[in-house]
Amino acid sequence: MEIKAPEKLAKGTLRIVPLGGLGEIGRNMTVFEINDQILIVDCGVLFPEETQPGVDLILPDFSYLEDKLDRIAGIVLTHGHEDHIGGVPYLLRLRQDIPILGSRLTLALVEAKLKEHRINPFTHTVKEGEIEQVGPYSLEFIAVNHSIPDSLAVLIRTEAGSVLGTGDFKMDQLPLDGRLTDLRAFARIGEAGLDLFMVDSTNADVPGFTPLESDIGPVIESVIAKTPGKVVVASFSSHVHRVQQVIDAAVANNRKVAFVGRSMVRNMGIAQELGFLKVPDKSIIEMRQIPDYPDNKVVLMSTGSQGEPMAVLSRLANREHQISIGEGDTVLMASSLIPGNENAVYKVIDGLTRIGANVVHKGNAKVHVSGHAAAGELLYCYNILKPKNVIPIHGEFRHLDANAALAIRTGVPKERVLVVEDGVVIDLKDGIAEVVGRVPCGMLYVDGKTVGKITEDDLKDRMILAAEGFISIFAVVDKDGKVVEGPEIRARAYAEDDHVFDDILPAISNALAEAQAGGMRDTYGLQQVIRRTVGNWVAKAHRRKPMIIPIVVSSKRGA
Structure with a gap:
């Protein structure tokens, strides 16, 4: 209703x-x-x-x-x-x-x-x-x-x-x-x-009932104690309680903690200043100091637990961060999985596993409540x-x-x-x-x-571009609608060579000629003729639905 x-x-x-x-x-x-x-x-x-x-x-x-x-x-x-x-x-x-x-x-x-x-x-x-x-x-x-x-x-x-x-x-x-x-x-x-x-x-x-937060501390400490190399713990940058547990576990295992990620550094600085985060003296180091310590003496507290592409964890998985992760290192993902982020998170887990890291997450250990x-x-x-x-x-x-x-x-x-x-x-x-x-x-x-100017239609166009590719068709017509140059086709992200479109060029010319014979002269109408012709052919020949951009320019030739 x-x-x-x-x-x-x-x-x-x-x-x-x-x-x-x-x-x-x-x-x-x-x-x-x-x-x-x-x-x-x-x-x-x-x-x-x-x-x-x-x-x-x-x-x-x-x-x-x-x-x-x-x-x-x-x-x-x-x-x-x-x-x-x-x-x-x-x-x-x-x-x-x-x-x-x-x-x-x-x-x-x-x-x-x-x-x-x-x-x-x-x-x-x-x-x-x-x-x-x-x-x-x-x-x-x-x-x-x-x-x-x-x-x-x-x-x-x-x-x-x-x-x-x-x-x-x-x-x-x-x-x-x-x-x-x-x-x-x-x-x-x-x-x-x-x-x-x-x-x-x-x-x-x-x-x-939701399990106790205090039950997670011993699990984190056990993971850190058993890891021969570096430990990276990924969590929300505002989860002060989880960061406190990581700091306590790191100190208990004679390790230093480095905050990695702008929001993590900012938020934990605020929490410490206000007294919500208790940090023992000399237990925190800056990221630039990490190379000064053996791998088994550091814990990195990072962002990226939801698979965000620009966050620290994704960059570590893609080997795009100044810190390297590999054999002997453990990545502990200490957060819940927000609905909609599943694919991104599993992609990060796979990437970290591929480079040799041991990945501990909610699916295989009790590391989050x-x-x-x-x-x-x-x-x-x-x-x-x-x-x-x-x-x-x-x-x-x-x-x-x-x-x-x-x-x-x-x-x-x-x-x-x-x-x-x-x-x-x-x-x-x-x-x-x-x-x-x-x-x-x-x-x-x-x-x-930009705020508020992106529409649902814009997002649909972006998805089409990402998934199906882009085809542009260029033609020049005279004042009578007759093609005097082209049509020319260019494709991007289509996974096919441009020569595969040779078969459709005569069909485009014929469709334009029929439209001209029927009295169509305006360039917009001719563009729609091209769009339909190419769209139908691509759907049948390649089972694709790319974005099709026809461009028809009117020439003064023949005036």
Whole structure:
């Protein structure tokens, strides 16, 4: 059923518009609006897949906000992962003075990012237990445990009702930093009555409970202890807990640690400066110092765990990095596999294995645990909070559906559990959340310095060029449409010699002659004749669908 555009927002009603993160892992962003004031929770990026060649990042679709920028009261950031903060610089290009609220580490990470974009933001640091008033929104911040320190859930109170957004979270009972998800705060919120629960869905289809982060440390130490050569550990550049475990394991084995990769160096520097990363004296060396140490005395902490082509790990696998990896060395991939990155990651694993490295990953060793709550943890939350309405967030559709099923099993009425996608508009009023419409919500592509100018059609063209090749046909016609020069054919990335097109040249000339005899004179029409003729021939003779660019130029000859 097609959902129409929503009606004008009534006074005293809270409108919720997810612009990213529903039906996908990434670019999380939700817009709240009441009484002409807007609050944004998170603004992240999605990383491109193989079907999006040339794209650097994918942003939430900001078009819904373009005529509302002056009404944005603030941005709340739940934690410092790229899929929650990476889009902030691009949003602030539209209006730089939007206040940003977040924890100390989260703001430090986003401020470093904004500095690279030459944006000086207005930020306000918050912490768990605090309540802040932002326009008509009363915001209470709650500690949650995740794979990055200083993560927060946020309780949004308005005259229309209350909304608890978890951000990304889990319920590790022995967290490395001792910071538990505050279930007492959840219980208090449940006792007071919660109108809407917007909850992380990433592991909703995983039964039981997410394993403890502390279980990973001994595995990492064992891998390092058994490796006769260099050890390279690849992880997300913001996974402070994992980096801490690597540093501890390296020190225990009398090895030095070098951070490799710009984002890894930047983020770990920030984490260390703020006290979230504990680094023993003289345990860290710079990359240029690595040759000064024997291979069995160094551990490299790098980026590239998702197979990104320009990241350190891919360059090591392709032997394009100044550091060499080979026999006796171990590469430990200490991260989860984001859906869509499978082929790129396995390609890196194969490349590293081919050059002799021992590759340890989640598929063959317990070297990573998720940062997201599994089904058992989500059931606890539903039973504690007893929400009136639920919107599963942060996940692909199978995750959202699994989360919805958990909510229903705990007693939330089925009609009050809304599984929606990006752009669907929900209004909350008098304890009832309901879908009221849809707004345009697509992908916003970043390609170099270009933002938003790359379209789906452009990506299709790029895929055709990459997979099928390119054929150009040039011809000159006189004023009567008669061919006086050409046609000439050139092909690129077609895996065939140009002479294979000799057979089609007479057919092109005949097709142009027939079109001319029928009265066609304009060059555009003649170009379409060429395109059809060549396209049909290539499809039948070679079973290919290359990009075909016909060029017909009109000559003054015969005038």
